[in-house]
Amino acid sequence: MSLTVSPELLDKARRGPVTDEDFVSCIRESLPYAWEVITRLAEQVATGGADHAANETPPPGEKERGQLLRLLASDAMRGAVQRHFGLRLAFQNCHKVALFRPDADAAYKEFVTPRAQLLNQSPELVDC
16 A cells, blocks of 8 residues: 555545645655655755755665655656655656756756666666
């Protein structure tokens, strides 16, 4: 299961649309490791002069790796997180996720190239 959904939020979803605020709160509570990684990157972009920030540290275990993959594999979760932070998300593997300023087209386009993906590979990541 990707998210731990409270009975109240599930009831709200059954009745109609759910706000990004409610959905993001559910993501934050359900996937704390993934949320911490994304928040740290967002803070780096906000406080630094760079047009993006990327996580280079592998997760400490399978549970945390799973959290990142679940968040990044869901279009709904990725979209909500992008809107929440006002940044663009991209990822290459089980831990290399990056956040980009909306106007950082060149950096984003380079990050998502086949070349960048190939250069990011290593034997340690085969079972990533």
